Amino acid sequence: MTTNLLHTDFIYLDNAATSWPKPACVTEAMVDFLNNKAGNPGRGGHILARAAADTIEDARTKIAKLINAPCHTRVVLTHGCTDALNMAIHGVIRAAQRAGCEEKLRVVTTVLEHNAVLRTLHCYAADEKIELVLVDCNEDGCICPNVLTEALTPCTVLVCLTHASNAMGTIQPVKESIAAVRKVAPEALVLVDCAQTLGHISVDVQELGIDLLAIAGHKGIGGPTGTGALYLSCRAYPDSCKNETPRVFCERRGGTGSKAPGLEMPDVLPDALEAGTANAVGFAGLVAAIDALDPTAHEHEMMLTQQILDGLSTIDNVILYGMSGTEGRTPVVLFNVKSIPSRTIADRLDREFNIATRAGTHCAPLAHKLLGNHDDGGIRVSPGSATTSEDIERFLNAMRTIVSEACKVESSNS
Numbered sequence: 001m002t003t004n005l006l007h008t009d010f011i012y013l014d015n016a017a018t019s020w021p022k023p024a025c026v027t028e029a030m031v032d033f034l035n036n037k038a039g040n041p042g043r044g045g046h047i048l049a050r051a052a053a054d055t056i057e058d059a060r061t062k063i064a065k066l067i068n069a070p071c072h073t074r075v076v077l078t079h080g081c082t083d084a085l086n087m088a089i090h091g092v093i094r095a096a097q098r099a100g101c102e103e104k105l106r107v108v109t110t111v112l113e114h115n116a117v118l119r120t121l122h123c124y125a126a127d128e129k130i131e132l133v134l135v136d137c138n139e140d141g142c143i144c145p146n147v148l149t150e151a152l153t154p155c156t157v158l159v160c161l162t163h164a165s166n167a168m169g170t171i172q173p174v175k176e177s178i179a180a181v182r183k184v185a186p187e188a189l190v191l192v193d194c195a196q197t198l199g200h201i202s203v204d205v206q207e208l209g210i211d212l213l214a215i216a217g218h219k220g221i222g223g224p225t226g227t228g229a230l231y232l233s234c235r236a237y238p239d240s241c242k243n244e245t246p247r248v249f250c251e252r253r254g255g256t257g258s259k260a261p262g263l264e265m266p267d268v269l270p271d272a273l274e275a276g277t278a279n280a281v282g283f284a285g286l287v288a289a290i291d292a293l294d295p296t297a298h299e300h301e302m303m304l305t306q307q308i309l310d311g312l313s314t315i316d317n318v319i320l321y322g323m324s325g326t327e328g329r330t331p332v333v334l335f336n337v338k339s340i341p342s343r344t345i346a347d348r349l350d351r352e353f354n355i356a357t358r359a360g361t362h363c364a365p366l367a368h369k370l371l372g373n374h375d376d377g378g379i380r381v382s383p384g385s386a387t388t389s390e391d392i393e394r395f396l397n398a399m400r401t402i403v404s405e406a407c408k409v410e411s412s413n414s
Helices: 024-036 047-067 081-099 115-126 145-150 174-184 280-291 297-312 342-353 365-371 389-413
Strands: 075-078 105-110 130-135 156-162 189-193 212-216 228-232 318-321 333-337 358-360 378-381
Touching (some): 024 047, 024 280, 047 075, 047 212, 047 228, 081 105, 081 115, 081 156, 081 189, 081 212, 081 228, 115 130, 115 156, 115 365, 145 174, 297 389, 333 342, 333 389, 342 358
Parallel strands (some): 105 130, 105 156, 189 212
Antiparallel strands (some): 212 228, 318 333, 333 378, 358 378
């Protein structure tokens, strides 16, 4: 597709998948990097290599500040949130296996999780390497901390929690959940997936007590795809490996630029978990995106979310999922229309009205199974900072047209 969508009447309502349009400064920073800084970070002492290394460290420092990490070295740069989740899950399970345990390791997670968590855990559960326990949510898409703790045992090594459902947008009581986990299973590490929240709402790893935080650079932060990070607390990875064994095993091995001789990986963060050449051009864009974050954007997005909820609630046969209002949710609305497949609606919105939404199960199959729409999923609408109230009204008018036409066809066939 070669059309410049910025110069058409295109409406983009799929920001929960990836934010768009990116700030102009993101493009400019990436072009500047490719033109002036595109050496291999950490793999040389010349001017381009140093410039690339500075870009990487700048990204690490800015992410650390964004999440209030105690030290920037505790931020490991990854190729996205899925990469970060895999690094954490494989790393914790492998470390626990190597440490030895008389009973089968238990991992507790929820039905709200993204496939990046569910499929990664399933590969261990299917081979009976772990006991995997899934905790249900209520009809609003919220996990109860007390129900979560009922699934814990002394052999629980990991608890995986999404900060907000990518399907319904429901923000989870992460702080309360982590506090509850600490009381029942103090040794268990807690991994939080903040792909849907960082850049929208505050995420403070120290205040929340998070052990491991998986970050996406291309959603709420507004950076390019292929960028992400994993934060590790001292509980997950000690300051000194000589005195205490890390609880995250390094699954990815290779060159780091900081320790060339020998076959062992470095034992200090971030190098201990960073192997291979980083996506430096992407992180140049992410630095620019973080610098350009607008503190008023979330309020604007939630105003549009309320407009969507209000408008859809007046259309016949529309089924809304999740919280009834905007409190306790991200700028995400999930809905269906009775008798019309979700993909049919999304396709018509795209082809006939030039409106981009997303239909299906949104890589969260267990959440949709709980909602009773596992086969068809739902239509997800997610406005962004560039979305206008007029855009939302156009979307609502398009939905009124689609539903009205469907009702006429159904009536004529009856």
